[in-house]
Amino acid sequence: MNMEIVAKLDVQDLSVKFADKTVLQRINLRIPEHKITAFIGPSGCGKSSLLRSFNRMNELLEDTTTTGRVLLDGKNVYQPDVEVAELRRRVGIVFQKPNPFPHSVYENVAFGLRLQGIKQERKLDELVESALKKAALWNEVRDRLHASAVNLSGGQQQRLVIARAIAIEPEVLLLDEPASALDPISTLKIEELMYDLKQHYTIVIVTHNMQQAARVSDFTAFLNMGQLIEFDETNKMFTDPSQRATEDYITGRFG
Amino acid sequence: MSKSLLLQRRRRWYNRLFKALIGLSGVSVLLMLAALFIYLFSEVVPLLRPVTGEPLAPLSLPEQVVTPDVAGNRLGWPVTPALYAISVSGYYQLVASSEGQACFYTRQQVSGCQQQWWLTESVDTLTSISWLSAEQALLAGYKSGRLQQWFLVPDNSGIVKLQLVRELPAQSSAILHIAPEQNRRGFATLNAAGQLALYYSAAGRPLWQRATGLTADETDIKAVEFSADNKLLSVYSANQQYRFTLDNPHPEVNWQTLWHSVWYEGFSQPDYVWQTSSASDDYQPKFSLIPLTIGTLKAAFYAMLFAAPLAIMAAIYTACFLPAGPRQRIKALIELMAAFPTVILGFIAAVWLAPVIESNLLGLLLWVLVLPLSVLALAAVWPRLPSSWQHRCSGGSEVIVLMVWLMVVSGIVFFAAQYLDSWLFTDGFRFYLDKLGVYYEQRNALVIGIAMGFAVVPGIFAIADDVLHQVPPQLTRGALALGATPWQAVIRISLPLAAPGLIAACLVGFGRAMGETMIILMATGNSPITNFNLFEGLRSLTATLAIELPEATVGSSHFRVLFVAALLLLLFTFLANTAAEIVRQRLRKKYQRL
Numbered sequence: 001m002n003m004e005i006v007a008k009l010d011v012q013d014l015s016v017k018f019a020d021k022t023v024l025q026r027i028n029l030r031i032p033e034h035k036i037t038a039f040i041g042p043s044g045c046g047k048s049s050l051l052r053s054f055n056r057m058n059e060l061l062e063d064t065t066t067t068g069r070v071l072l073d074g075k076n077v078y079q080p081d082v083e084v085a086e087l088r089r090r091v092g093i094v095f096q097k098p099n100p101f102p103h104s105v106y107e108n109v110a111f112g113l114r115l116q117g118i119k120q121e122r123k124l125d126e127l128v129e130s131a132l133k134k135a136a137l138w139n140e141v142r143d144r145l146h147a148s149a150v151n152l153s154g155g156q157q158q159r160l161v162i163a164r165a166i167a168i169e170p171e172v173l174l175l176d177e178p179a180s181a182l183d184p185i186s187t188l189k190i191e192e193l194m195y196d197l198k199q200h201y202t203i204v205i206v207t208h209n210m211q212q213a214a215r216v217s218d219f220t221a222f223l224n225m226g227q228l229i230e231f232d233e234t235n236k237m238f239t240d241p242s243q244r245a246t247e248d249y250i251t252g253r254f255g
Numbered sequence: 256m257s258k259s260l261l262l263q264r265r266r267r268w269y270n271r272l273f274k275a276l277i278g279l280s281g282v283s284v285l286l287m288l289a290a291l292f293i294y295l296f297s298e299v300v301p302l303l304r305p306v307t308g309e310p311l312a313p314l315s316l317p318e319q320v321v322t323p324d325v326a327g328n329r330l331g332w333p334v335t336p337a338l339y340a341i342s343v344s345g346y347y348q349l350v351a352s353s354e355g356q357a358c359f360y361t362r363q364q365v366s367g368c369q370q371q372w373w374l375t376e377s378v379d380t381l382t383s384i385s386w387l388s389a390e391q392a393l394l395a396g397y398k399s400g401r402l403q404q405w406f407l408v409p410d411n412s413g414i415v416k417l418q419l420v421r422e423l424p425a426q427s428s429a430i431l432h433i434a435p436e437q438n439r440r441g442f443a444t445l446n447a448a449g450q451l452a453l454y455y456s457a458a459g460r461p462l463w464q465r466a467t468g469l470t471a472d473e474t475d476i477k478a479v480e481f482s483a484d485n486k487l488l489s490v491y492s493a494n495q496q497y498r499f500t501l502d503n504p505h506p507e508v509n510w511q512t513l514w515h516s517v518w519y520e521g522f523s524q525p526d527y528v529w530q531t532s533s534a535s536d537d538y539q540p541k542f543s544l545i546p547l548t549i550g551t552l553k554a555a556f557y558a559m560l561f562a563a564p565l566a567i568m569a570a571i572y573t574a575c576f577l578p579a580g581p582r583q584r585i586k587a588l589i590e591l592m593a594a595f596p597t598v599i600l601g602f603i604a605a606v607w608l609a610p611v612i613e614s615n616l617l618g619l620l621l622w623v624l625v626l627p628l629s630v631l632a633l634a635a636v637w638p639r640l641p642s643s644w645q646h647r648c649s650g651g652s653e654v655i656v657l658m659v660w661l662m663v664v665s666g667i668v669f670f671a672a673q674y675l676d677s678w679l680f681t682d683g684f685r686f687y688l689d690k691l692g693v694y695y696e697q698r699n700a701l702v703i704g705i706a707m708g709f710a711v712v713p714g715i716f717a718i719a720d721d722v723l724h725q726v727p728p729q730l731t732r733g734a735l736a737l738g739a740t741p742w743q744a745v746i747r748i749s750l751p752l753a754a755p756g757l758i759a760a761c762l763v764g765f766g767r768a769m770g771e772t773m774i775i776l777m778a779t780g781n782s783p784i785t786n787f788n789l790f791e792g793l794r795s796l797t798a799t800l801a802i803e804l805p806e807a808t809v810g811s812s813h814f815r816v817l818f819v820a821a822l823l824l825l826l827f828t829f830l831a832n833t834a835a836e837i838v839r840q841r842l843r844k845k846y847q848r849l
Contacts, residue, residue, distance in 0.1 A: 060732060062578050080646065089738030099729035101748060102849055111747070112737035150848065161733070168737060 007071075008033040008172060008202040009054055014068035016049050016058060023049045025226045026068070031172075031219075036194060036203045038217035038234065040210065042249065046226040047206045051174050054204070055091035056084055072172070089116075092170035096177040098157035100149035100164075105132075105141050108149045108160055112168035127167055135163035136193050155186025162193065166201070173197065175205040179212065191216050210250060214238050222246045295825070298818040302508050306453060306463040308488070311498040316491070330366035332358045338381060342390035347407070349393060349417075355381045359417055370416045374403065385433035387440055387456060389539065391520035393417060394442060396430025402444065404456070408523050420518050423459060426452065434479040434488070440520070440539050441506045443488055445469075445479050451488070451499065455506040456539070457517045462506060467497065505812040513544045513819065529783040529794070531803060531813050542816045544823065546783035550793035551827070554707060554775055555768035557700045557789065561708030562715055562768075563761050569712075570719035570760075575731075575745045586720060593713035601777030604706030605698060609778060612705075613697050617684040618672030622665060629664040633657065688790070695790040698780040703793070707774045715764040718835075722756025722842060723749055727849045756842045759835040766831030770824065772797040796824045 007030035016024040023046045031037050039047035052058045054070055056077060069076045077087050089112070100108050109128045118124055128145075132138040137159045141152070149160055158178060165173060175194075179187040194203055194216050207213050213220055214234060221231040222243075230237065230246045241247045329336060329350050336350035336358070351357040355375040358368035374381060380398035387394065393405040402423040407415045428447040435442045440456030445467075453463040469476065469490065478491045490497040511517065518525040520539055527545035532538070569589065573582045612619060637645070680687040688695050726749045734744040750757075772795075775781075780792030781802065800817055807814040 055736070057732070057736065060735065081642075085735075085738045085740045085743075088736055093736045095729065095732070095736075097729060099727075099733045101730060101733065102752060102845075111734070115737060115739050115743060115747075164733075164737065 005030075005032040005035070007031060008073065009204075010069075010071040010074070011050075012069045012071065014050070014053060014066070014070060016046070016053055017065045018049075018061065019063045023226050024053070027228050029221060029228060029231055031202060031204060033202050034198060034200075035218040036198055036205060036216055037219040037221065038213040039204065039206045039221050039223060040208075040213050040249070041223035041229075043208075045223045047221075047223050048176055050223065051176055051204060051206050052093070054172065054174055055088045055093055057088075057093060059084070089168055090170055091172040091174060092165035092168065093174040093176065094158070094161050094165050094178050096180055098154060098161050098181070100152070100157050100160055102148065102150055104146045105149045105152070105160060106145040109164050109167050112164060116168060131163045131167035132160075134166055134193075134197065135159045136189060136196075137163055153186075155182050155189065158182060158186065158190065159193065162190070166197065170201065172202045172204065175203065177206050177208060180208060187212070210252075222249060224249070292825075295818055295822050298815055299822060302505050302812070302815050302819065306501065306503040306506070308451075308453070308463055308465060308499050308501040308503075310465075310467070311500060313498065314496040316494050316496050329358050329360070329368070332368055332371065334358070338384050340384040340386050340393065342386040343388060344390060347386065347390050349384060349386075351381055351384060351395075353380050353382075355379060355395075355397075369414065374405075375401075380429075382429050382431055383433045383444075385435055385442070387435045387442060387520075388438055389440070389520065391539075392420075392440070392456060394433050394435075396433055396444060398429040400426035400428055400430060400446065402426065402430055406518070406520055406522075408521070421459065423454065424461075426450070432476060432479040432490075434481055436481050436485045436506075437483055439485060439506065441485070441503070443479060443481070445476065445490060451479075451490070453488075453501065453503065455509075457507065457512050457519065458509055459511070462503065463501070465499070467499075469497065505815065507540055508542055508812050508816055512542055513816070515543075516545075517541070517543065527785045529799075531816075532806070540813060542812070544796075544816075544820060546785045547794060547796045547799050547820060548823065549785050549787070550779075550783065551769050551795040551797070551824070553700055553787055553793050554703050554771075554779070554795050555765050556787075557704030558707035558711050558768040558771075559761060559765055561704045562711040562764055565708070566712045566715035566764070567719050567757055567760070570716050570723055571745060571750075574720045574723035575749055576741065586717075589713050589716050591713075592709070593717075595710070597710050597771060597773040598777070600706050600710055601774035604702050604774060604778035608706060609697050609699075609702045612702055613685070613695075615669060615672065616695075617676050618669040619701075621672050621675075622668045625664060625668050626661065629661065630657070633660050693790055694788065696780055696782070696792045698778050698792050699790045700779075700787075700793055701789050702778050703775060704789075706778055707768055707771055710771060710774060711764045711768050714767050715760045718760035718763055718839070719753075719757050722753045722760070722839070725756075725843075725846055726752050727846060730849065752845075753842070755838045759838040759842070762831045762835035762838070766828040766835070769795075769831065770797060770828045772801055776801055796820045796827075800824070 009029075009031035011027050011029040011031070014024060014027040015022065027050060039050060041047050049058060053066060054072075054077070058064045058066065066078060069078060071077075072087070072091065076082075101111060103111070106128055109131050110124050113124055113127055118127070129138065132141065137156060140156060141160075149157065152160060158181075162175075162178070179190045182190065191212065194205070197203060205213075205217065217234045219231065220234045220237045222229045222237070222245075224245055230241060230243045232242070237246065238250060241250060332350070334352045334356050337353040338351045339349070341348045346362050347359070348362065349357060349359045351374060355373050357372060357374045359370040360368050374395050375397065379401065381395060382398050383396040385394050386392070391407050395403040395405065397403075402425065404420045404423060405417040406420045408418045409415050426444070426446050427450075430444050430446050432445040433442055434444075441462075442454050442456070444452045444454070446452070449467045449469040451465050451467055452461040454461050467490065469492070475492050476490060477493060480489050480491070481487070482489070485503070486501055488499045488501055490499075516525040516527050519528060519541055522528075527543040528541040529543050529546045530541040532540070573585050577585065676684050685695055730748050730752070731744045734748045735741070739747065775793075775795045776798040779794065779798065781794045781798055782792045783794040784791055800821055803813070804817050807817055
């Protein structure tokens with residue numbers, strides 16, 4: 001593994017338990033900056049939980065215990081003096097199912113900006129427009145910015161949610177199976193979007209789709225049964241995996 | 256084979272039987288509800304029925320001398336009188352000239368007039384005058400068909416004078432005779448065209464009219480009289496008695512007396528009055544539903560003012576901030592409050608709360624102001640506290656810190672208020688209020704607001720908690736993912752989304768408050784007042800029913816008006832609950848779409 005890369009997130013001995021069930025066991029992982037890292041693995045292997053532990057979204061579920069450390073730029077996000085809201089502003093997340101707020105398209109994107117305390121209409125307009133453009137949605141919604149976001153198509157909603165997340169300019173963008181509920185064309189658009197976003201953000205994506213992982217990511221981590229089996233550059237992983245289990249999974253022998 | 260077939264058949268038969276039973280019980284509930292409404296309506300319908308009257312065959316009378324009231328010359332009154340009227344007891348008397356110049360005097364006055372004036376300002380001829388029963392009102396009819404009603408109203412020095420109360424709608428020809436009803440405030444008129452008209456004192460328009468065909472000139476008809484039960488109206492000519500049966504059981508109740516301000520006898524102005532009974536027999540019952548409706552709304556309003564913020568804030572806390580375990584426990588505890596017998600609440604409110612509030616009024620008012628401010632103050636100070644303190648008091652125990660803080664502040668406020676009371680106001684705060692013209696009763700709307708608010712909280716809380724908890728979790732999660740604090744997620748996502756549900760919760764609470772009886776009955780003083788003064792009592796529809804229905808004579812106007820009140824109450828609660836249910840259904844659909 002290439003050690004020259006800068007690690008944006010450094011996961012050290014991370015274990016997560018839901019009630020009495022251990023979902024992650026002593027994970028050690030370094031997520032490189034300005035790259036796309038994909039998490040693959042069979043259902044229930046803990047990849048979503050790992051993703052959510054990066055901005056402490058796991059804490060919203062009851063009875064979770066997290067041990068170990070996740071360093072964001074060298075600082076442990078689980079330290080008690082960390083402001084969770086501020087952490088989540090820096091590490092944005094997009095969920096599997098698009099969850100636009102029942103407001104207008106504009107207000108959805110402006111939501112995070114308003115939380116930041118931005119109030120001037122002109123500045124908001126600019127930032128909303130640029131976020132929608134980055135999410136490749138501007139051309140489709142420019143005429144109905146003030147229509148309800150709930151009436152957009154699934155693919156548009158998902159890009160809207162991404163626009164909403166990148167409007168506040170996070171440093172890391174976590175995508176939890178962002179395309180699993182979408183049709184192929186929308187999926188393609190989201191994948192193109194990730195290429196563009198890579199320049200500015202560190203992206204971590206959870207996916208069930210092997211081809212997707214191979215297409216978009218620079219690095220891939222394979223998890224199984226709550227353990228990190230293998231982590232390497234995507235090319236290497238898909239051509240010459242070092243673990244037997246990885247090969248079995250990639251070639252579709254289980255999972 | 257045949258055995259299993261038999262079993263199958265029997266089972267099918269049982270199924271059918273049970274289905275029919277369940278259907279039947281469902282239908283019977285609906286029927287019972289319908290029957291309830293129908294019964295209430297059936298008791299109210301007689302009030303709505305118009306007055307009817309039919310002529311009977313005239314009787315011929317032996318030639319007899321009907322002595323008309325002859326106006327004697329009044330001692331010391333220079334005018335020649337043409338008309339004379341004496342009240343039933345003979346105490347009040349009035350003589351008037353045909354031009355309308357009048358002299359009013361009592362039996363005690365030997366000469367002169369208590370009041371002399373012109374009954375009419377325009378040129379007209381007075382054709383009849385008559386006292387109404389109970390000697391509080393006088394009627395004057397004119398040749399032009401005008402009809403005036405005068406009331407005895409005491410002036411500033413306590414001397415009663417006749418005062419013009421209303422001009423009734425004019426008839427087409429001269430009013431020749433006016434006959435008062437016995438023991439009621441109704442009267443009948445006969446005009447020159449031979450038309451009979453039946454009136455009621457508090458209502459403007461005639462209740463009943465009929466052309467008799469007696470195109471009598473002035474001398475032909477001698478008198479018009481009611482029988483003792485007011486069911487027979489007789490018109491006497493020289494040798495004939497023309498009789499009319501009247502069906503007029505409820506003259507004192509109509510739309511106007513129920514809902515408009517009415518100028519009753521003995522009042523100096525029109526007013527909304529609910530006063531259904533009195534010690535004296537010749538008493539005019541006053542059935543304005545306005546004070547009761549206002550009382551009901553007032554009590555419900557103040558109860559909501561107390562309960563709604565409390566219940567909704569509690570619901571926000573449990574639904575949005577508490578984990579499932581404690582949430583269930585607190586929910587169960589608050590719902591237990593709903594099972595609290597309201598009679599105990601009313602009892603505590605009347606016996607303990609009312610005197611305590613009375614003696615700590617200033618403290619309570621100050622407390623309402625200071626408490627929110629003290630919370631804000633604590634919030635402002637909090638970030639400046641040493642971080643070790645903050646850490647020790649996080650993770651739920653900040654609630655305890657807040658509680659202790661609020662208790663300390665409350666203690667200080669009530670303690671200080673006692674000194675302030677004597678220091679700021681020489682005779683105490685209550686006396687000061689009196690001087691300001693704010694009347695204070697011990698059992699008032701404030702007490703009701705708190706006591707009934709307590710009873711209403713669980714209902715509002717249950718619904719508010721539900722609608723807040725049903726806000727789709729992916730939305731709050733989305734807000735949190737964008738860097739919102741939990742509080743911001745509640746304010747910006749949950750509350751706006753659940754707002755219709757919170758309104759529904761308040762409507763349900765409002766309906767419950769309007770239907771509440773025991774607390775109001777025990778802790779309001781039950782004075783039928785038409786105002787929204789926080790420090791005065793009230794009388795609600797519910798309490799009125801509870802107090803008066805056992806006393807009302809079955810079938811009387813009073814009895815039927817109480818049924819109107821019951822219907823009104825049903826209507827209010829029905830409206831509030833239906834509106835709430837509609838809002839909730841729509842919200843549920845909205846949640847499903849998200």
